[in-house]
Amino acid sequence: MKFLRTYNIDVIKLKEGRHSFSFEVGDEFFKFYEAEEWVKGSKITVTVNLNKTSSVIEAVFVFSGTVKLTCDRSLEEFDHPIELTEKVIYKFGAVEQEISEDVFMITKDTSSINVAQLIYEYIMLGIPAKKIHPDYIDEMDEEDFDEEGSLVYVSDEDKELDLGESEEENTPVQPADPRWEILNKLKKKD
Secondary structure, three states: OHHHHOOEEEOOOOOOEEEEEEEEEOHHHHHHOOOOOOOEEEEEEEEEEEEEOOOEEEEEEEEEEEEEEEOOOOOOEEEEEEEEEEEEEEEEOOOOEEEEOOEEEEOOOOOEEEOHHHHHHHHHHHOOOOOOOHHHHOOOOHHHHHOOOOOOOOOHHHHHHHHOEOOOOOOEOOOOOHHHHHHHHHHHHO
């Protein structure tokens, strides 16, 4: 895992105070994580600013650069800017473990922390789920964005129509889920 060693920060050698480290993220990085087929031509600089104290290490990740994405609509490639700032805290404790998504426990004798996985996850979170070329964003209307999900809103008038009898069949229409009926009864009590 020689590749991963380039993303190590030797924290045991650091004195208390502020320190800064810089990493370049390119195509080789995404090839390692097997994401090269949909993230190409990336040029991202990651600066990790550390503030080491006797009990914690506060790490602030600053991302600046671009990744080349393929438009979901036109299949054209375009450069998507990545401008992010994320914060992680490393607490000193008895065992090494992940406390939450942004708090990790490390031991006092931990020689180095590897930030490659965090860098990868933050970049992936910075990429939009729906990748649209900037030339086509102005052409899109709200209907294009509503296609992914549906509007979940029903007015009181709609509920009465759905729960009543349909005009065409003169048969009662059943609600989709009986749990909603119970919740509606609670709402009517107010």
